[in-house]
Amino acid sequence: MPEHVVKSPLPGVFYRRPSPDDPVFVEEGAEVTAEQTIGLVEVMKQFAEVKAGAAGTLSSFAVENESTVGPGDDIATIETS
Amino acid sequence: MTGGVQTLLVANRGEIALRIVRAAQELGIRSVAVCSEVDVDSLHVEHADSHVVIGPASATKSYLNVDALLAAAEEAGADSVHPGYGFLSENAEFAQRVIDAGLTWVGPAPEAIRQMGDKAAARAAAERADVPTVPGSDGPVSGLDEAREVAETVGYPLAIKASAGGGGRGIRIVANPEELAAQVPVAQAEAKAAFGSGEVYLERFVARAKHIEVQVIGDGTRAIHFGERECSLQRRRQKVIEEAPAPGLPDSVREELTASAVRLAERVGYSGAGTVEYLYDPAIQEFFFIEMNTRIQVEHPVTEMITGHDLVKEQLLIAAGNALSITQDDVQFTGHSIEARLNAENPDFDFLPSPGHLDVFRMPGGPFVRVDSGFEAGRGVPPFYDSMLAKIIVWGRDRDEALSRLARALDEVEVQGIATTVAFKRRLLDLPEVRSGDYHTTYLEDMLRAEGSSDKEAT
Numbered sequence A: 001m002p003e004h005v006v007k008s009p010l011p012g013v014f015y016r017r018p019s020p021d022d023p024v025f026v027e028e029g030a031e032v033t034a035e036q037t038i039g040l041v042e043v044m045k046q047f048a049e050v051k052a053g054a055a056g057t058l059s060s061f062a063v064e065n066e067s068t069v070g071p072g073d074d075i076a077t078i079e080t081s
Numbered sequence B: 001m002t003g004g005v006q007t008l009l010v011a012n013r014g015e016i017a018l019r020i021v022r023a024a025q026e027l028g029i030r031s032v033a034v035c036s037e038v039d040v041d042s043l044h045v046e047h048a049d050s051h052v053v054i055g056p057a058s059a060t061k062s063y064l065n066v067d068a069l070l071a072a073a074e075e076a077g078a079d080s081v082h083p084g085y086g087f088l089s090e091n092a093e094f095a096q097r098v099i100d101a102g103l104t105w106v107g108p109a110p111e112a113i114r115q116m117g118d119k120a121a122a123r124a125a126a127e128r129a130d131v132p133t134v135p136g137s138d139g140p141v142s143g144l145d146e147a148r149e150v151a152e153t154v155g156y157p158l159a160i161k162a163s164a165g166g167g168g169r170g171i172r173i174v175a176n177p178e179e180l181a182a183q184v185p186v187a188q189a190e191a192k193a194a195f196g197s198g199e200v201y202l203e204r205f206v207a208r209a210k211h212i213e214v215q216v217i218g219d220g221t222r223a224i225h226f227g228e229r230e231c232s233l234q235r236r237r238q239k240v241i242e243e244a245p246a247p248g249l250p251d252s253v254r255e256e257l258t259a260s261a262v263r264l265a266e267r268v269g270y271s272g273a274g275t276v277e278y279l280y281d282p283a284i285q286e287f288f289f290i291e292m293n294t295r296i297q298v299e300h301p302v303t304e305m306i307t308g309h310d311l312v313k314e315q316l317l318i319a320a321g322n323a324l325s326i327t328q329d330d331v332q333f334t335g336h337s338i339e340a341r342l343n344a345e346n347p348d349f350d351f352l353p354s355p356g357h358l359d360v361f362r363m364p365g366g367p368f369v370r371v372d373s374g375f376e377a378g379r380g381v382p383p384f385y386d387s388m389l390a391k392i393i394v395w396g397r398d399r400d401e402a403l404s405r406l407a408r409a410l411d412e413v414e415v416q417g418i419a420t421t422v423a424f425k426r427r428l429l430d431l432p433e434v435r436s437g438d439y440h441t442t443y444l445e446d447m448l449r450a451e452g453s454s455d456k457e458a459t
Helices: B014-026 B043-047 B066-076 B092-100 B110-117 B119-128 B144-154 B177-195 B251-267 B300-307 B311-319 B399-412 B422-428 B432-436 B443-458
Strands: A003-007 A012-015 A037-043 A046-051 A056-061 A067-069 A074-079 B007-010 B030-036 B050-055 B080-082 B158-166 B169-174 B200-204 B210-219 B223-235 B238-244 B271-281 B286-293 B336-343 B360-362 B369-373 B388-396 B414-416
Touching: A012 A046, A037 A074, B007 B014, B007 B066, B014 B030, B014 B043, B014 B311, B014 B369, B014 B388, B030 B043, B030 B066, B050 B066, B066 B092, B080 B311, B092 B110, B110 B119, B110 B286, B119 B251, B119 B286, B144 B158, B144 B177, B144 B200, B158 B177, B169 B177, B177 B200, B210 B251, B210 B311, B223 B251, B223 B300, B223 B443, B238 B300, B238 B422, B251 B271, B251 B286, B271 B311, B300 B311, B300 B336, B300 B369, B300 B388, B336 B399, B336 B422, B388 B399, B399 B422
Parallel strands: B007 B030, B007 B080, B030 B050
Antiparallel strands: A003 A074, A012 A037, A012 A067, A037 A046, A056 A074, B158 B169, B158 B200, B210 B223, B210 B271, B223 B238, B238 B336, B271 B286, B336 B388, B360 B414, B369 B388
16 A cells, blocks of 8 residues: 655654644544644744645554654654555 | 752753853852753753753653652752743742752742732732733723723723733734724624634733833842843844843833832842833833743843843842842943844744754854853754754943944854854844834834845845
8 A cells, every 4th residue: 555654844852732732633543634734843942733745544653742853754654545 | 158059950951051050150059950861961061060861852851840850959969949041940830849849949939930920910919019010901891882991091002902812813903992993893703703702801002112121139028120121122022132221211211110120029029030021112101011030031141241240149149048138239230231142043944943963163252242052062952942052242331332242243153063043133233223222022023024025026
C-alpha cells in the first residue's frame, strides 16, 4: 500500500494536541485530508502546524506526544489509498 | 548579611541564570545551577559552583518541573531558590512549595504573586492605593443604555472589548455616541460568534500609548523606586528595545508615576523586586496602571546602568531577611541607557526561530557597553527555549550618546551559524521616530506591516 511519511519541518517539541486539555488533533487509524493539521512543533516558544500533506488513513505516529524532534524526523505514516 | 541565603539554587537557564550566579558570587553565596539534559554544556552551568541535571530537554519536564527543582535543591543542599524571569518565576504555587520545603524564596510572598497575577484583584489593589487605572465600565455592560452611561463618565474614544477576547482580538474603537450606538450591538453579536460569549466591556482607548514601567524594591514595609523604563518598541507583545529614563517624560509626570508605584508596593506590603507597568498617554500626560510583574525583568540592566545599583543583589539581600539598606535619596540617576535584545530569529522570514550552532559569536566591547548572554562561540542554541541570545546594553551621558554607542556596538556584533535580529535592531536605531523618542506601542508593527505591503507592491 502506498505510504506518505510526514516529516517534522523544524527542530523542537512535537505535540499531538492544540493544548494540554484538548483532544488530540487526530487519532491513529483516522482518515485525514492533505490540508489537515495532525500536530504542532514548538520551536523557541513559537508553534508550527504539521499538516498531513497527503489524504488517506493515518496509520501510526512515529513519535510520542511531547517528544523532541529534529528537522526531517518522521512524525507519522499515512496510507494514501 | 546573607544569613538565610548561603547556597542558592538558580531555577532558570541562559543569561538570567548566569546573571544571578554572578550576583551570588559577589555576595559570597554558593550557587547551584540547574539544567536540562541538552543544557549541560552551557555557560550558566560552567559559572555556577555546582549543577544538577533536572530532566529532559522539554521545559515542562525540566525548568517547569517543580518536583525536579525541589529535589535538586535538596540534593545540592540549597537553602534558597531564585526563579529568574519566565518559567516558574510568577507561579505562586511554586513559591509556596519552596517555602513549605523550608527554603527561602527569592521573590515576593505567594499571596502577592497571586494578587498581582489576577487582573481584577490587581486593578482593585491599584485603586485602593490611589493608582490611576484605565477608566471604563465596572465589568461587562448589559446593553446600549448602560454603555451610554459609562461613555458619559469615561469619555471618547472608547474601546469596546469582548470579555472573552484577549491579545488584541475582539476590540472595536468608537469616537462618538453615534458610533457607540451602532457598534455595541455589533460587538456583542461578534463576541458571541467568535468567543461563545456576547459579554463586552468598555475602556478608555489610548491611541499612540507608550509602555512605561517603574522598577520598585520593597522589604515588606518600605518600598523605593529606581525610576522608570520605556519599552514601547514591541513586536507581538515582545519588547524589542528598552531604555531608561523614558524619553520626553515631563518631570512632574515622572514624579507622580514613580510615587504611585511606591504607593502600590507599600500598600500590598511588597517584598523584593517588582515592576509596575503603565500605559502612558503623552497627548494628555496621563498614565494608567496595567499590571505588576512580581519578578526581576529582562530589561532590568538599563535601570542598573543609570542608578549604579545591582538589582539582583538587592533581591538576594531582601530575601535573606534584611530591611532595605538604602533610602529613596540614595537612588540617583545619571545619564541614559538603552538595551537591544539579540534573538535567534530570521527577520527576513517573519522572525522564524533559528536554533543551531554558533560558529562565530562575537559580542561588542568598548566603553560603557554591557553584554548579558548565556552563549559563546562553539556552543549550541537549542530549539526548546526562548530565542534570546544576548542583551546588549549601553550607557551614555545623554540619549544621543547612548543611541550612537548602541549603533556602534551593534555594528561590532558578528554571529555565524544561525540567523539573528542584529541587522533589524541596528536599522531601528536610524528611524526618525526612534531617534526622537516619539514612538508608541503599535509603532513597530505598523511599520513592519507598511513595509510588508510596499514589498508586495514592488514585486
